[in-house]
Amino acid sequence: MFEIYMTRLHEFTVVLYALCVLLYFVDFLTSNRKANRIAFWLLAFVWGLQTIFLFLYMLKTGRFPVLTIFEGLYFYAWVLISLSLAINRLLRVDFIVFFTNVLGFMIMAIHTFAPIQYESHVMAQQLISELLLIHITVAILSYGAFSLSFVFSLLYLIQYDLLKRKKWGTRLKRLADLSKLDKMSFVLNLIGVPMLIISLILGTTWAYIKVPDMIWYDPKVIGSFIVLAIYSIYLYLKVGKGLTGNKLALWNLASFLVVLINFFLFGKLSSFHFWYS
Incomplete structure (x- = not known):
């Protein structure tokens, strides 16, 4: 006990x-x-x-x-x-x-x-399962943040288009201003990226313990690191280059398409992730 x-x-x-x-x-x-x-x-x-x-x-x-x-x-x-x-x-x-x-x-x-430090085999296996559960949960939470960020960027583009065409009306009033939409999109990605990093660390730890001969060029593994890279580039463009507006919103929309590809397509192509699920 x-x-x-x-x-x-x-x-x-x-x-x-x-x-x-x-x-x-x-x-x-x-x-x-x-x-x-x-x-x-x-x-x-x-x-x-x-x-x-x-x-x-x-x-x-x-x-x-x-x-x-x-x-x-x-x-x-x-x-x-x-x-x-x-x-x-x-x-x-x-x-x-x-x-x-x-x-x-x-x-x-x-x-x-790591299971080797536990005397009980049942306890060791339970800890491995819990590690996998935490890895998947944190990954999905990061994807949730990216999804909401996508929505804010989409609303940004809609609002920008309405303003550009001077379509004053109820829809324009119900949308938040451009700066707020841009900020919320950034904040959600700012939360999503470190959560994805944590998820990848935990997933790598699980693979190191459970599947030492895991195929590291598996589509799902590569796809997850690509997702991390493109959202890291988003943060660099926003913070390092000071980029705002349509270009950043379009980059965010394209980034989310990669998330969907990784989640659905690469998940099916991955023999490794299909196997443990």
């Missing part, structure tokens, strides 16, 4: 860590100090939980936990979080903190869901 409680607490820590990475991503792109502060305190809470786990494990084993690969992974993740907290607090180098915690999250996910 104690093992089950500890496992659930580890999973909760991973969820908090994922939320922390998402907020650091928002701050990375938009220089949002509020997101940075919330991410910092979430990270501090994760560090506190990890430190407690580390201390309890040392009491249980009577030694410093670095003698096995999985003990080493946990200590490595703890070191990364400790260093990123120190950097954030002392040096204020926020971008290093973000990328460090993406790596730390990957290490933490591998440690938490």
Whole structure:
């Protein structure tokens, strides 16, 4: 029973860590100090939980936990979080903190869901199944964000066309102004991209544990990384180049078509994803 409680607490820590990475991503792109502060305190809470786990494990084993690969992974993740907290607090180098915690999250996910560390075979298999469930759920949530972003971009183009043709009427009044539609489309993609990154990290972790000989050039795998690339380009065009208006909206619409292709067509062509589903 104690093992089950500890496992659930580890999973909760991973969820908090994922939320922390998402907020650091928002701050990375938009220089949002509020997101940075919330991410910092979430990270501090994760560090506190990890430190407690580390201390309890040392009491249980009577030694410093670095003698096995999985003990080493946990200590490595703890070191990364400790260093990123120190950097954030002392040096204020926020971008290093973000990328460090993406790596730390990957290490933490591998440690938490790796089956070899659990004595119970049933518990190990349950954890693997839960990892797959979280991977799929987060991926679908990111696709939901991309879908709503698509709708806002579509409304942007409709509103722009009505204004250009001077079609004043009820429909024009019921649509939000162009700047709001553009902002909402961007915010949803800003949420969707880090969620997709987290999903791909968890999916890669699951494949590493469960299917070590997985075909990495599988259409679904390649398609998912293409989706990540095109939406990352969208964010770069918006934040880095300051692009707005029709061109960005059209890019967003085209990006969502790739999402649909990946979800429906590549899903059918993929022997790997078809197999585990």
